[in-house]
Amino acid sequence: MPEVLVIETAYWSLSVWTKEIEKPRKQLLATHQARGNPLPETSLRFSPALAYPVIRSETGEIPVLDTQENIQLPKPVFFENRTYEFEFLFSKDVTDTAIIHPSLSVESSFRLTRGSLRGGINFGNDIGWFRLGILFWAEEHEITQHISFEVLPLKMDLQHDFRIIHGEIDRLYPLWRFSIAKKTVQEFNLQRRPHEYFPLLWLSLFNTFRIELLNAVKVIVRSPHSRLMPIIRHAKPESIRGRINAPLEEKIRAGILQNDKPCRYRLLEHRLSVNTPENRFVKMVLTQCNRKLKEFKKKAVDANASYGYERLSDSFFREIDLWQTELTQRLTDPLFREVGNDYDGMPYESIVLHHKTGYAKVYKIWQQLKLYMEFFGRESEISVKSVAELYEIWCLLEIRRLLNELGFEEEVFRSADLVNSGVEKRLRNGQGTAFNFTRSDGIKIRLAHEPLFPVNNKQHHREIISWTTPQKPDILLEAEFTDGGKIFWIFDAKYRIDPENRNHDSIPDDAINQMHRYRDALIHINDKPDGKAPQSRPVIGAFVLYPGLFAEKTGTNPYFTAINAVGIGGFPLLPGRENLWLKEFLTEKFSDPKISSLYRRPDTDDFLLHESVRIPPTGLTLSRYSDLTLVAMAKNKAPEYNKRFRNGTARWYHMPVETYGRKLAGEKTIREIRHCAIYMYDPETKERNLEFIYDVQSVKKICRLELSEEQAGDTEKNNNGNYWLFELGPSRRREMPLDLPGARFLLTGLTDILRANDWNELSNRHQVSS
Structure with a gap:
């Protein structure tokens, strides 16, 4: 099969290859057609712009008329969870070639062989813009070229679905979704919301405005603001030149008549000076940005050592060093040597900072960085955690929403215990969020994210353990009824669809098998001598949540039979949809007080009557009551x-x-x-x-x-x-x-x-x- 993309320039050419490219294209088309949306546009971006490149896809050559920053591709090329082979071939005049990317895993996947750089990249669940740089020497000049393209998801709509997911997650896990040095980055639309200081977002914002800031400072250096500043000096009479005022003249005359020793007289003069509050402000901005870059690099170096493996590339740190060098060079300009470091605010409203060329730009940039707003646009990019991680959190919030619709009210919310981990946010000790709900009929529900069930039968304070290996399901739903009984269900979010099933979106077999493992592995320990079994299996159902698309109002869940028969199955779950099948399942379990004709307060017996719960080992029988x-x-x-x-x-x-x-x-x-x-x-x-x-x-x-x-x-x-x-x-x-x-x-x-x-x-x- 021919290459899916070829780019040829005067110094280098790039060829990209992957197998069976039409298969993901058809899946992408089906995903968007089912939602009634057009296919997203696919383009290449070059930084700096390429002069008259030759670009070909497997469908033929793409016409390029001029120097280009953006090239539209006829068909989408790059998709999640696919491996692509990249090969850069260089002309004879090129030396010292290297790949540039913040992620060390991307850089290390390339190797130099026979005058070319070759590497394979699987984007996994990292979607968004992939920005790959090459560094080389040609004609005694160091040249850096970046190529960017968008990696598209196949199971969701990148623009619609993930906007919903990001919005929901940001309310619960503020700043958690942002990451460092992922393969891809995502762009953000204009938003205005203050945040706590978070180094990763600050770096993204600084990178957005960096060139504008440096150019504005260049303008200031060429034409700095100055004003007449009062200067006091003392001089002998013979050193005084020019006109003097009458009071000073009288003092000098009196001194001469008294035959005193020559003395110095106080003179007040006005001279033009650049040591103005406005220039001290500009110097403060450069100094603060330089300091924050230094702090960020230190945290990033410490975090890189704490991962257990090197995650950040040397080129990532070299780029930060370059930014620091640029700021330091501006600070060494003669202008700033004359400017003091004692900026303590403006004593008045400065027309210069608001309107003068250069100063107004620096002032605007500083306000955006100082107020710490999400002010992202096309040029603002930042890595986020993988789609699988985001989808998992969103599934938790969707179950929470459905429970609210069934009349459950949140009683206690234990927010995620987020801590700073280097330059990212993480959950402390792996513990997630827990929601406690109550309802007027006395039912209590606890919805927990990633509860850990350890292997330790001696921890008597833990009711549920695993005897073999630790278990950590994504979501645990625990219901306590008025009769004192408790029922448990497990939901596991899987951002996966079986590629072999062409009839409908289905769950991969290994994900279903994991549900059997959860239900079998978790054991409830009863230490009280109350006549009950000392060990029992508390989980009566385990279900996969996956991004399948169905006409839920007219269709039937393909896992309906398995759910009723053995309590194992799955539910499709997508942002922006009603997700009726999961809602019907929860309504069946807990009923809906708003539907008075169907409402009946459930109790523990209702769940232990189901055939899926009452399947005994061969040769034994199960019963809820012995009498x-x-x-x-x-x-x-x-x-x-x-x-x-x-x-x-x-x-x-x-x-x-x-x-x-x-x-x-x-x-x-x-x-x-x-x-x-x-x-x-x-x-x-x-x-x-x-x-x-x-x-x-x-x-x-x-x-x-x-x-x-x-x-x-x-x-x-x-x-x-x-x-x-x-x-x-x-x-x-x-x-x-x-x-x-x-x-x-x-x-x-x-x-x-x-x-x-x-x-x-x-x-x-x-x-x-x-």
């Missing part, structure tokens, strides 16, 4: 059938599957029932007395026509409906029959049945009764 008891009524049938229920010797009880599913909890709890409290209606006394409780030997589903008269009290040969058949064991008798107010179905506990004196004293398990 779950069904309260139900037996219909009047044959006399012998009725008699057995009245004297506590019944052996069988049957119930339509449809009735159980409608009145109680369907098949989710049927096999958990350990006892049956069966009562009968007495038509003579019109009483319903619950007296006997039976042990349940087995439960099975059977067709009604297969039930014998002994099992059902009669036979129905034409009824092919499904029934639950309980095989009853020995019964136990209450001391006093319990009178029931009407026909009742209920799931409760055996102890409650034996001790209750009133129907209302019975616990209602699984919140199902009638």
Whole structure:
């Protein structure tokens, strides 16, 4: 396949190659078409401008008419997570070639071989403008040339989606997203918002205005502001020249008449001087900028040593040294030797600083740096953290937003513990943000970012640990219900889409496998001797959040079946969209009080009834309660059938599957029932007395026509409906029959049945009764 880009100049030529370039182009087109957006323009930028370069893409030569700073490409070329091979070939007149980039990993990926510089770069999740420089000597001159192009994301819209992500993150993690020496940088539109002093942003702003500042100082040096300044000196009479005022003349005459020794007389003169407040201001600006560059370099050097590997290149530090040298050269100008260092503000409003050429520019630049505003435009660029890191934080905030829509209010917000790390911001000890929510129905939710579950079973203060390796999921959602129970879900943000699935956006297999790992690895330790299992798995669901695009209003989540069956799956999540599938999932779990017809306060049982939670190891069974008891009524049938229920010797009880599913909890709890409290209606006394409780030997589903008269009290040969058949064991008798107010179905506990004196004293398990 031909090169995707070729640039030829008088001294050098660059060829760029990658394989299967049409595949990412089609994915980019699909991403933007699905959003109804046009493809972003793709261009090359040159600094300094190139004179009559020859530029070709795989589609042919691109016409260049003049010296160019910006060349429009017919098709996008550079994409995330792709490897590109770069080769610079130099003419015979060129010597001492080198690559320039702030990142050492970029510089070290190139090597000089046979008169060319060759290197391979995979941009990974770094998107934005990639600025690559070459340094060489030609015709006894050192020449530096930079080439810039934009690396595009394939899963999102760079302009729309990431503007939303940056805005949300900046409110929660101020300044955290900015980084140093990434492969790419991003441009920023005009904004006005004060910030704390942050070296990385200050450096970006200074670089934006550096040339303007130096040029303005050149203008000032050529035509400095000066004014008549009062100067006091003392001189002998014979040294005084020119006219003198009358009072001084009288003093000199009196001194001569008195025949005193010659003395010096005080003279007040006015001379032009450049030691004005305005010039002292300009000197202060240069001095402060030079000092801050020195401080930044020291922090960057210390940070580079603390990474455990060299991350910043020598050319990055050489560029900062160059900036310092330029400022120092300006400060050594004869003008500033005559200017004092004692600038302590302007004693008056200076027309010179506001309007005079040079001074006005320096004043404006200093105000922007001093007020520390984001004043970014096309020429202002700064590295940000990778898309994967930004997407992870945004997913946390999106879940937070959806919980707010379900009526949860933030009770406590523990902001991210951000600390300065060299010239960047990081989270202290890897701990993230936690949100605590409450709702009027008593449900409490904790949403945590990157909680750490260590490997240490001796840390009794930790409820959840891992026995093998430390686990650190992206997002943990913990819900506490009014019955005291807690349920946990894990969400893991993955800025990835399976490239092999062409039918729809899907999650890579290894990301799904990681969800199985989280659910299996995390163990809840119960140290209290309360009869509960000392170890249990607290996470009932683990889900991937990924940037898939679907028509959620009309489609079905491709992971819907897996989520319901085993509690593992994923949800597409994109900025600027409703993200309905995740919202529906959360609504199903916690209900929405605003929808009164559908609202019912959930409790722990609601989540532990799901089949995905109740999958036991082969050969074992799982149950929520060890004494779950069904309260139900037996219909009047044959006399012998009725008699057995009245004297506590019944052996069988049957119930339509449809009735159980409608009145109680369907098949989710049927096999958990350990006892049956069966009562009968007495038509003579019109009483319903619950007296006997039976042990349940087995439960099975059977067709009604297969039930014998002994099992059902009669036979129905034409009824092919499904029934639950309980095989009853020995019964136990209450001391006093319990009178029931009407026909009742209920799931409760055996102890409650034996001790209750009133129907209302019975616990209602699984919140199902009638």
